[in-house]
Amino acid sequence: MDDFYREIIIDHYKSPAHRGQLEHKDYSFEDENPLCGDFIHVDLTLDENQKVKDAVFNGHGCAISLASTDLLLDAIRGKTLDEVKMLTKQDVLGLLGIELSPVRLKCALLPLKVVKAAVYKLTEADDKLVE
Amino acid sequence: MINLQKIRADFPILARDVHPGKPLVYLDSGATSQKPAAVIESMDSFYRTSNANIHRGIYVLAEEATALYEQARLKIANFIGAPFPREIIFTRNTTESINLVSHAWAKKFLNAGDLILLSEMEHHSNLVPWFMLAKEKGIRIEYIPLTSQGLLDLDKYQQLLQKEPKLVAFTHMSNVLGTINPVKPMVEMAHRAGAMVLVDAAQSVPHFPVNVNFLEADFLAFSAHKMCGPTGIGVLFGREAMLEKMDPFLGGGEMIKKVTYEGFIPNEIPYKFEAGTPAIAEAIGFGAAVDYLSQIGMDSIAEHEKEITRYTLECLSNLKWVQVLGPPIEFKGGVVSFVVEGIHPHDVAQVLDSEGIAIRAGHHCAMPLHQKLGITASSRASFYLYNTKEEVDKLVIGLNKVRQIFA
Numbered sequence: 001m002d003d004f005y006r007e008i009i010i011d012h013y014k015s016p017a018h019r020g021q022l023e024h025k026d027y028s029f030e031d032e033n034p035l036c037g038d039f040i041h042v043d044l045t046l047d048e049n050q051k052v053k054d055a056v057f058n059g060h061g062c063a064i065s066l067a068s069t070d071l072l073l074d075a076i077r078g079k080t081l082d083e084v085k086m087l088t089k090q091d092v093l094g095l096l097g098i099e100l101s102p103v104r105l106k107c108a109l110l111p112l113k114v115v116k117a118a119v120y121k122l123t124e125a126d127d128k129l130v131e
Numbered sequence: 132m133i134n135l136q137k138i139r140a141d142f143p144i145l146a147r148d149v150h151p152g153k154p155l156v157y158l159d160s161g162a163t164s165q166k167p168a169a170v171i172e173s174m175d176s177f178y179r180t181s182n183a184n185i186h187r188g189i190y191v192l193a194e195e196a197t198a199l200y201e202q203a204r205l206k207i208a209n210f211i212g213a214p215f216p217r218e219i220i221f222t223r224n225t226t227e228s229i230n231l232v233s234h235a236w237a238k239k240f241l242n243a244g245d246l247i248l249l250s251e252m253e254h255h256s257n258l259v260p261w262f263m264l265a266k267e268k269g270i271r272i273e274y275i276p277l278t279s280q281g282l283l284d285l286d287k288y289q290q291l292l293q294k295e296p297k298l299v300a301f302t303h304m305s306n307v308l309g310t311i312n313p314v315k316p317m318v319e320m321a322h323r324a325g326a327m328v329l330v331d332a333a334q335s336v337p338h339f340p341v342n343v344n345f346l347e348a349d350f351l352a353f354s355a356h357k358m359c360g361p362t363g364i365g366v367l368f369g370r371e372a373m374l375e376k377m378d379p380f381l382g383g384g385e386m387i388k389k390v391t392y393e394g395f396i397p398n399e400i401p402y403k404f405e406a407g408t409p410a411i412a413e414a415i416g417f418g419a420a421v422d423y424l425s426q427i428g429m430d431s432i433a434e435h436e437k438e439i440t441r442y443t444l445e446c447l448s449n450l451k452w453v454q455v456l457g458p459p460i461e462f463k464g465g466v467v468s469f470v471v472e473g474i475h476p477h478d479v480a481q482v483l484d485s486e487g488i489a490i491r492a493g494h495h496c497a498m499p500l501h502q503k504l505g506i507t508a509s510s511r512a513s514f515y516l517y518n519t520k521e522e523v524d525k526l527v528i529g530l531n532k533v534r535q536i537f538a
Contacts, residue, residue: 004481004485005478005481005482005536010536010537013537014537034498035493035494036475036476036477036492036493036494036507036508037494037501037506037507037508038475060507061475062475062476062477062478063475063478063537064477064478103477104477104481107477
């Protein structure tokens, strides 16, 4: 357990660095995990080199989904859209640094799903985005 | 009083550790109960000594298997006070039992514009089959509302009955709030209004004495796996006269009397509703479960669960950051759902799991109810005959740990 809620997860959950909302955004998406009620909204902007400049979120959920969101938004700053589209489940698990059961995996992957749906400009997010 | 030490020894799984040095504290019997050795052995013994397909076989094994299967039906009929074993239909579970009523009764007897009355505290299994029927046949659905205490509002129920529903379907005991609904008077009221009644007894039959003859419900559904029996088998109780009038459910072997290239004549009840080879070993295990519960006594089990629930509510009331859902103890069975202030139920359950404590976290297959309560999810501890006060103490220590990590 002490391995599970690692300090990094608790830190990002309790004091997220990227909570917020952008008035002017280039990409935006939100989705929920109806099974547990986790809800994440993400706003992104790009810089002149078409790289992610700002990435913020708001929403609510469990420690895993919120820490995963904050860590992911940290990681995508400075990346090109193509690089963001290439991100996988393994990348998110790498950021969290823990093993997850199938139920908790859904929590962890919600932000990746939202971010990818945003950059692909989808109207609906699909689990296939994060497989 | 029950002999708790002896009972715990009857359940092999209770001896295991979940993590090194962390014995299993199983507080999720509302989802499924653990199984005593007597049930496991009855199924094992069937497969080792009497396994054959039931009915029609002209040899010793088939006759033994048939006798064991039908004995199980008789035991279950006696357990719930059903006048005739043929009023006990074996299904896969409560959900299938409710679907059976929807397909074999409601589809035949209800018409577009007819009203079905459900309650706001239903499990998805007593909502979705009716949504499907409503869509197909243009049937209307209304809900008996909850009071602020978490009980069904019987005044509103009386008013809704004036709209002349054809069916009232509600749970005997809420799997989230723990509310035990007054089935007997509710059935009387429905019958006076000319409605049939289906009772979802998934959380009641396992935990306290239920007598269908006394309650006078037309249909009553429950599952074996929540009452010390195996998964994959459940029961629909229905009154003989109504079962006779109903259409078959699934088509296939066993449910027919005669088949020609032109068509078929359905079998007698209950076989009319039991198409295909049934869960034979599971029925036998179900019979053993009913024997086991009867031998301990449903009154004693109910009394024990009440004591554990009362103790839990007392302990949780000392934790100001825990909000318990549902009515006070006098209206409640052994289910305690709660919300830990500012902490998601998944995180609560994960930390408790690290202590070997199994609770449920989520919407417990009652999303509309959670919406009504204004929460997205909750944590739930649910009890059975094998739970102890020491386990409740461990839950409280675990919750303090949750608070320490996240608050």
